[in-house]
Amino acid sequence: MSSEYSSIPDKAAFIRANTRLHPVPLVPEIVLHLADEAVPLWHKTEQEIGESGLPPPFWAFAWAGGQALGRHLLDHPHLVRGKSVLDLASGSGLVAIAALKAGAAQAAVADIDAFARAAAELNAQQNNVSVSLIDTDLLTVPTSQRWDVVLAGDIFYERDTAARAFDFLRRQFAAGATILIGDPGRSYLPQNKLRRIAEYDVPVLRDIEDAAVKRTSIWMLAPGETTANPA
Numbered sequence: 001m002s003s004e005y006s007s008i009p010d011k012a013a014f015i016r017a018n019t020r021l022h023p024v025p026l027v028p029e030i031v032l033h034l035a036d037e038a039v040p041l042w043h044k045t046e047q048e049i050g051e052s053g054l055p056p057p058f059w060a061f062a063w064a065g066g067q068a069l070g071r072h073l074l075d076h077p078h079l080v081r082g083k084s085v086l087d088l089a090s091g092s093g094l095v096a097i098a099a100l101k102a103g104a105a106q107a108a109v110a111d112i113d114a115f116a117r118a119a120a121e122l123n124a125q126q127n128n129v130s131v132s133l134i135d136t137d138l139l140t141v142p143t144s145q146r147w148d149v150v151l152a153g154d155i156f157y158e159r160d161t162a163a164r165a166f167d168f169l170r171r172q173f174a175a176g177a178t179i180l181i182g183d184p185g186r187s188y189l190p191q192n193k194l195r196r197i198a199e200y201d202v203p204v205l206r207d208i209e210d211a212a213v214k215r216t217s218i219w220m221l222a223p224g225e226t227t228a229n230p231a
Helices: 003-007 011-018 038-049 064-075 094-101 114-126 159-174
Strands: 020-023 031-034 084-088 106-110 132-134 149-153 178-183 195-203 213-220
Touching (some): 011 114, 084 094, 084 159, 114 132
Parallel strands (some): 084 149
Antiparallel strands (some): 195 213
């Protein structure tokens, strides 16, 4: 967790003041605290903290990969029913919330952004579910913890993060986890090591994407796929 976030002690209050509750376009069963625009909230966060160059407020938007993955879980609840679930780089917590609504026994949200963890907790409460919070950077700090299902929505947008995320997912897969990924064609998704199982047309904000609708795929790791065609 970055130390600069300590200058906003009540992150939940900040989130409530700078977002509005909206149903998620592709998953209207779920409502989230979302921003109407990215740049004003980004600047507001920097002003409150007194720092520039902060990462974007990923937690304040329903990204295409997370929407598609949430829709897929609600439509195919057997994937998570009765299981322990990890929402990796959770952002708003959308995917974890969808998993719980689909019948998951428990769901953890992991994000190094303190605002994201606060947003996920707020959003879970708003949807009458409960998530556990992980502030450890699971992509760099080894963990012996294992989950039945690991979910990753829209995490393959940057080269180094994507490589570390895929290594983590492979380790969880080797330990017996089901791995499901929602991705709208980000540059660093290793498609040749995955199996596409579904596609969705996801409404998104033009403020954060290059189109109003993003064609988004659900991918999974399967036996033989993780070592096939190494990049």
